[in-house]
Amino acid sequence: MQLELRVDRSSPVPLYFQLSQQLEAAIEHGTLTPGSLLGNEIELAARLGLSRPTVRQAIQSLVDKGLLVRRRGVGTQVVHSQVKRPLELSSLYDDLEAAGQRPATQVLVNTLVPASAEVAAALGLPEGSDVHRVERLRLAHGEPMAYLCNHLPPGLLDLHTDQLEATGLYRLMRAAGITLHSARQSIGARAATAAEAERLTESEGAPLLTMQRTTFDDTGRTVEFGDHLYRPSRYAFEFQLLVRP
Amino acid sequence: MQLELRVDRSSPVPLYFQLSQQLEAAIEHGTLTPGSLLGNEIELAARLGLSRPTVRQAIQSLVDKGLLVRRRGVGTQVVHSQVKRPLELSSLYDDLEAAGQRPATQVLVNTLVPASAEVAAALGLPEGSDVHRVERLRLAHGEPMAYLCNHLPPGLLDLHTDQLEATGLYRLMRAAGITLHSARQSIGARAATAAEAERLTESEGAPLLTMQRTTFDDTGRTVEFGDHLYRPSRYAFEFQLLVRP
DNA sequence: GAGTGGTCTAGACCACTCA
DNA sequence: GAGTGGTCTAGACCACTCA
Numbered sequence: 001m002q003l004e005l006r007v008d009r010s011s012p013v014p015l016y017f018q019l020s021q022q023l024e025a026a027i028e029h030g031t032l033t034p035g036s037l038l039g040n041e042i043e044l045a046a047r048l049g050l051s052r053p054t055v056r057q058a059i060q061s062l063v064d065k066g067l068l069v070r071r072r073g074v075g076t077q078v079v080h081s082q083v084k085r086p087l088e089l090s091s092l093y094d095d096l097e098a099a100g101q102r103p104a105t106q107v108l109v110n111t112l113v114p115a116s117a118e119v120a121a122a123l124g125l126p127e128g129s130d131v132h133r134v135e136r137l138r139l140a141h142g143e144p145m146a147y148l149c150n151h152l153p154p155g156l157l158d159l160h161t162d163q164l165e166a167t168g169l170y171r172l173m174r175a176a177g178i179t180l181h182s183a184r185q186s187i188g189a190r191a192a193t194a195a196e197a198e199r200l201t202e203s204e205g206a207p208l209l210t211m212q213r214t215t216f217d218d219t220g221r222t223v224e225f226g227d228h229l230y231r232p233s234r235y236a237f238e239f240q241l242l243v244r245p
Numbered sequence: 246m247q248l249e250l251r252v253d254r255s256s257p258v259p260l261y262f263q264l265s266q267q268l269e270a271a272i273e274h275g276t277l278t279p280g281s282l283l284g285n286e287i288e289l290a291a292r293l294g295l296s297r298p299t300v301r302q303a304i305q306s307l308v309d310k311g312l313l314v315r316r317r318g319v320g321t322q323v324v325h326s327q328v329k330r331p332l333e334l335s336s337l338y339d340d341l342e343a344a345g346q347r348p349a350t351q352v353l354v355n356t357l358v359p360a361s362a363e364v365a366a367a368l369g370l371p372e373g374s375d376v377h378r379v380e381r382l383r384l385a386h387g388e389p390m391a392y393l394c395n396h397l398p399p400g401l402l403d404l405h406t407d408q409l410e411a412t413g414l415y416r417l418m419r420a421a422g423i424t425l426h427s428a429r430q431s432i433g434a435r436a437a438t439a440a441e442a443e444r445l446t447e448s449e450g451a452p453l454l455t456m457q458r459t460t461f462d463d464t465g466r467t468v469e470f471g472d473h474l475y476r477p478s479r480y481a482f483e484f485q486l487l488v489r490p
Numbered sequence: 491g492a493g494t495g496g497t498c499t500a501g502a503c504c505a506c507t508c509a
Numbered sequence: 510g511a512g513t514g515g516t517c518t519a520g521a522c523c524a525c526t527c528a
Contacts, residue, residue: 014516034465040494051518053298056495064309066427069463072495073526079426080465180488181324182311188481189434189454207452209434218314220279220325236433243425259497285513296499301514317514318507 019058093168109135122225264303338413354380367470
């Protein structure tokens with residue numbers, strides 16, 4: 001394994017991050033083949049002119065991503081199985097764009113409404129207080145793929161219909177300086193009502209994939225409550241899970 | 246914040262782990278309230294007689310779990326939103342047991358079969374080679390909840406029907422010394438066929454929640470390929486996601 | 491017994507936040 | 510300017526794995 005690794009001490013990028021990026025690239029490009037040993041941490045540190053903790057920090061970040069496996073007494077190996085993309089809090093918009101599908105959005109509703117009991121509970125607001133309600137139809141290849149209904153607390157974000165048609169809700173939140181932290185999700189299935197079927201060009205009673213999500217920012221505010229319906233012929237939730245040790 | 250923290254240096258449990266467990270317990274019990282500041286790392290280290298890296302390691306593990314948020318220049322805070330259980334690779338059996346539902350299992354099929362093209366591809370074996378096939382019906386409160394069809398490579402595990410009826414597949418794997426590492430999952434929905442409907446006491450065409458999963462151990466072997474059907478009135482996938490920074 | 495990662499120390503300098 | 514976490518060093522001793 002004659003891997004070319006080098007760090008640039010004049011760069012503002014942290015040394016451990018430079019190293020982890022190079023290792024990740026080498027794994028992605030196949031220079032580091034699955035199962036190959038990385039060389040021990042002390043030797044790696046010496047070769048790069050880094051301290052061992054810095055090398056460990058780089059390796060740890062790739063272990064956390066599932067790309068490397070450490071075994072005491074044995075060494076650090078590139079994982080065999082193809083790890084693609086770990087599960088992350090993604091928006092349907094990003095998912096579709098990443099799949100090269102050029103998503104389109106039709107905004108059906110963008111207004112203030114009094115919060116229902118369910119919405120009020122999810123957002124932590126009094127029932128009946130004003131909340132934003134956004135209903136969107138997401139299309140791919142000109143076909144409806146999902147119906148997205150979201151509620152947001154007031155004052156968090158300016159929601160312009162033209163922006164909502166041009167990009168995804170999470171991108172708008174990030175652009176507004178909101179740091180997303182976590183989300184609680186529930187994925188289920190049920191039969192389409194007549195109205196839902198019409199929106200999604202399905203027939204009444206057809207199976208639909210459902211997702212409810214409450215999203216929190218890093219200050220603990222609830223920033224969004226979503227209730228989504230997907231056409232199962234057009235969309236499935238795909239993700240990679242890591243077993244935490 | 247007069248939190249009682251103490252480490253036992255005679256214990257074989259790592260110091261950082263003792264600390265992170267105490268912090269986690271304090272968060273869980275409400276001693277450390279959401280939003281409260283932890284006190285800076287150097288002061289914490291001095292108070293506990295630990296070095297700062299050790300304290301950081303403890304804090305980092307709780308940041309990774311989503312319980313703490315660090316902000317440079319500000320401090321480390323307990324997260325506001327209620328983080329329950331992060332998404333992990335769980336078995337339906339464990340899920341049900343954790344929910345206090347005392348799951349029951351009926352093994353419908355437990356045999357060796359030649360691998361179909363799909364199964365062979367998932368397990369990385371030649372088509373037509375012998376694989377274990379297990380079909381199970383999972384019940385809760387005496388009602389069928391899911392139909393589970395799994396394929397496993399030969400020689401990995403002894404699959405006794407009585408064990409499969411007493412516990413979950415993942416537990417059997419772990420007990421056999423298999424270290425699970427990651428899984429690729431796909432969650433979707435579709436209409437029940439007549440045969441599926443009968444097994445699950447649904448009607449033909451009823452919406453079902455589907456999950457396909459390929460699971461890898463830490464040596465990169467594929468240890469399981471599962472194709473599961475859930476009754477959406479009885480089960481949904483619930484989980485918490487963390488946004489990776 | 492040789493080699494590995496796991497844990498731990500006691501510092502240092504820095505970038506960032508906020509009053 | 511005071512206080513915070515982010516990064517980094519140069520070590521140390523240990524438990525575990527494997528031949």
